[in-house]
Amino acid sequence: MSFDGRLFSWINGLAGHVSAIDGLFSGLADDYFMIVAMCLVLVGMWFGTRSPEARERNQVAVLKAMASLGIASGLVAWANVIFVGSGKYPGTLIHEIFNRPRPFDPSSGLAVNLLFYRPTDPSFPSNLAAVVFGLALAVWLMNRSTGKWLLVMAAVACFARVYVGIHYPSDILGGMAFGVVGVGLTYFLFWALSPLVRLLRWILKALYLAG
Amino acid sequence: MYQTVETSSAVLSWEYAILVFAAVLGIIQAAVANAGLRGLLFAPGTVRIRFWPSGRRWTLTPLHFSYLFVAVTVLPALGFFFVWNQYNETGIIEGPEQAGLFVLSTAAAGIFSLIASSLINQWRLQHNHTEAQGLEALKDITWFQALWRRWRRKNR
Numbered sequence: 601m602s603f604d605g606r607l608f609s610w611i612n613g614l615a616g617h618v619s620a621i622d623g624l625f626s627g628l629a630d631d632y633f634m635i636v637a638m639c640l641v642l643v644g645m646w647f648g649t650r651s652p653e654a655r656e657r658n659q660v661a662v663l664k665a666m667a668s669l670g671i672a673s674g675l676v677a678w679a680n681v682i683f684v685g686s687g688k689y690p691g692t693l694i695h696e697i698f699n700r701p702r703p704f705d706p707s708s709g710l711a712v713n714l715l716f717y718r719p720t721d722p723s724f725p726s727n728l729a730a731v732v733f734g735l736a737l738a739v740w741l742m743n744r745s746t747g748k749w750l751l752v753m754a755a756v757a758c759f760a761r762v763y764v765g766i767h768y769p770s771d772i773l774g775g776m777a778f779g780v781v782g783v784g785l786t787y788f789l790f791w792a793l794s795p796l797v798r799l800l801r802w803i804l805k806a807l808y809l810a811g
Numbered sequence: 812m813y814q815t816v817e818t819s820s821a822v823l824s825w826e827y828a829i830l831v832f833a834a835v836l837g838i839i840q841a842a843v844a845n846a847g848l849r850g851l852l853f854a855p856g857t858v859r860i861r862f863w864p865s866g867r868r869w870t871l872t873p874l875h876f877s878y879l880f881v882a883v884t885v886l887p888a889l890g891f892f893f894v895w896n897q898y899n900e901t902g903i904i905e906g907p908e909q910a911g912l913f914v915l916s917t918a919a920a921g922i923f924s925l926i927a928s929s930l931i932n933q934w935r936l937q938h939n940h941t942e943a944q945g946l947e948a949l950k951d952i953t954w955f956q957a958l959w960r961r962w963r964r965k966n967r
Contacts, residue, residue, distance in 0.1 A: 627893035631903065636831065636892050639913060640838045640885065647851070648842030652947045655846070673906055717900040727906065804945075808957045809921075811945020 604770045605710060608703055611762045611769070615713040626715050629760035635728065638735055638753055642666070645739070645746060652811065656801075659810050661742035663797070664786050665735045671789075672734035672782030676727045676775070684722060700724045704765055715764040726767050729758045729775025734782040741783070820904075827904055828916045830888040835920035837884030843924075843949075844877035850936060850949035850956070851928045853880065929955035 601609070615622055627633055642662045649655040683689055683698040702723045704712040732754035740747025758775070761767040790797055804810035843851040854876035860869040904912070932953045941951040948957050 626897060630893060630896045632827070632895050632909070633889065633892040635909075636834065636913070637889060639917075640834055640889075643835055643838045643917065644842040646842070647839060647848065647946070648845045650846050652943075652945070655946065670910065673910070677906075717896060731906075806945075806961075808945060808948055808954055811947060 604768050605708070607769045608762060609710060611759070612703070612710075612713055612765050615715055615763055615765065622715050625760040625763045628756055629716060629764045629766070631728070634753060634757035635731060638732060638750055641746065641750060641753075642735075642739075645743070646810075656811055658743060658746075659801070659804075660797075661739050661747075663800075664742065664783075664790060665738040667789065668734040668738040668779075668783045668786040669731050671785050672730040672779045673727060675778050675782055675785075676725055676730045679725070679778070680722065697724055698722060700768075700771075702766055703768055712765040714766075716766050719766055723767060724771045725774030725778055726758065726761060726771040727775065728761060729754075729767075729772045730778035730782065731775075732757055733776045733779030734786075735779075737779060737783045738786060741787070823899060823904055824908065824912060826891075827909070828912045830891050831913055831916035832920045832923075833884045834888035835917045836924060837881045837888075839920065839924045840877040840880045841885075844874045846950075848946060848949045849873070850932055850951065850953040851924060852877070853924075853928060853931055855931070856935065925954045929953040 615625070642665055645658040646662050647655075649658055680698060683694050689695040700723045701707055702719060703710055704714045704718060733751075736747060736750035736754040739750050758767075758772045762769055762772065801810060839851070840853055844854070852873050854873040856873065858871045860871065862868070933955070936952050936956065939951040939956075941948050943950065952960070
């Protein structure tokens with residue numbers, strides 16, 4: 601068995617012993633819970649600082665986090681369409697990687713404690729990991745104190761996805777890589793389109809919605 | 812562990828949108844109370860309660876009200892999201908739709924907060940003045956007052 605499979609079996613093997621802990625991780629692995637919670641943190645950052653300078657900096661971080669979330673999610677969808685959906689790469693390694701069945705699929709040969717519904721899309725990469733790490737990293741680069749908590753939330757959500765049996769650890773790493781690329785592209789776009797960003801901030805400030 | 816209920820996609824979308832609306836409304840109140848943006852608060856100001864016969868006093872500041880508001884909006888909404896997949900196993904809101912609904916609900920909650928807080932604080936803050944720009948101005952005046960003063964300055 602591969603290291604990935606062994607690590608998955610070890611983490612997923614923790615499930616099924618204490619129902620309260622299983623319930624907790626099922627909730628943390630939810631498709632909506634953690635991403636909504638992290639977006640609520642962004643809403644709080646937009647308004648919730650006393651110093652106007654710190655607030656303006658936070659608002660830029662929020663804009664970057666939103667852009668990064670969208671770009672990371674778009675990259676994952678694009679990669680799936682290109683490497684799996686287009687049918688251009690059948691039988692190649694890249695197609696096999698991006699078309700990998702979920703761990704609970706009988707072809708994996710693993711004994712899985714499945715605590716979640718059965719997603720039908722391929723396992724690699726984890727879309728949630730791409731999105732939450734993209735968001736958290738974008739904030740962390742501008743605001744370490746809030747960013748580190750967002751990174752913790754992202755890590756917990758990703759661990760929970762392995763714990764409930766719907767992702768391999770390498771899916772999470774793949775998702776994180778997409779998130780990092782998303783943040784890189786976001787920072788590049790914000791640098792390249794800085795006059796537009798400044799205009800957007802000026803409009804929002806003129807309407808008393810930012811600043 | 813939980814009972815699964817099949818729900819139509821439109822109902823799921825509405826559920827999601829309403830829960831996000833409630834949660835964002837609560838978070839905005841907590842954040843503006845923390846930042847001292849009085850013009851955006853729903854709370855009427857500081858309320859002092861004196862208990863009889865003990866004479867004990869409670870002072871409820873806008874921050875206390877905002878925490879109460881969080882308790883009745885954000886916590887239940889997050890609770891629903893926590894068990895969402897267990898109740899709605901067959902109904903999934905796809906990523907792009909989820910993002911669109913989140914943005915729409917957040918915008919709706921933001922607009923509702925701006926309008927409601929402007930109406931609630933209209934008389935309390937009507938004699939205040941500020942030279943501050945952007946959100947910072949809403950520490951002393953409401954959003955409607957800020958827009959009105961800008962429009963008057965421009966047309967003077």
